[in-house]
Amino acid sequence: MTGVRRRALLVALSLLALVAGCGVRPSDVITGGPAPMGPARGTGLFFVTKQGLTLVLRPETPPGSVDAALALLLAGPDPAERSQGYRSEIPIEVGIRTTTTIVPSGTTVWLKSAVGALPETAVDQIVCTARYAAPDGAPATVTLAGLDGSRGPLTCAHPAVVALDR
Secondary structure, eight states: OOHHHHHHHHHHHHHHHHHHTTSOOOOOOOOOOSOOOOOOSSEEEEEEETTEEEEEEEOOSSOOOHHHHHHHHHHOOOHHHHHTTOBOOSOGGGOSOEEEEEETTEEEEEESSOOTTOOHHHHHHHHHHHHHHSOTTOOSOEEEEETTEEEEEEOOOOHHHHHHTO
């Protein structure tokens, strides 16, 4: 084999290797999946973002009662949370005082306003915050009671709360 043919063969093999690549086929982007779930320190509040209902952990240590968590929720996002796009759908007339009872049949949150006309997102915020703040072993259902009757029993479908209920 002459030097010219040998070089031509090497160039051809090199081009073939470049065209063939390393055998890795292209694929779509692979996401890492949901964030790990587990115990977290602080008081969990559920606010609304463009993505929907979102858990926000406030660093109150140790976490307070269900009523303390609901008081924080009803006060709304703090300035730092608002600047990050968190908001509340809970109307101001709901007030900032709640009374919660936890019995074997479920948790009841007594609001100082009507509950029938509350927007669904507001209901989800209250139910998920109450459920997240409830002590270990508390029933998974929450009933909202107010001046016009009650709504529930309700459950929270947010992944952070569903993980608690397993």
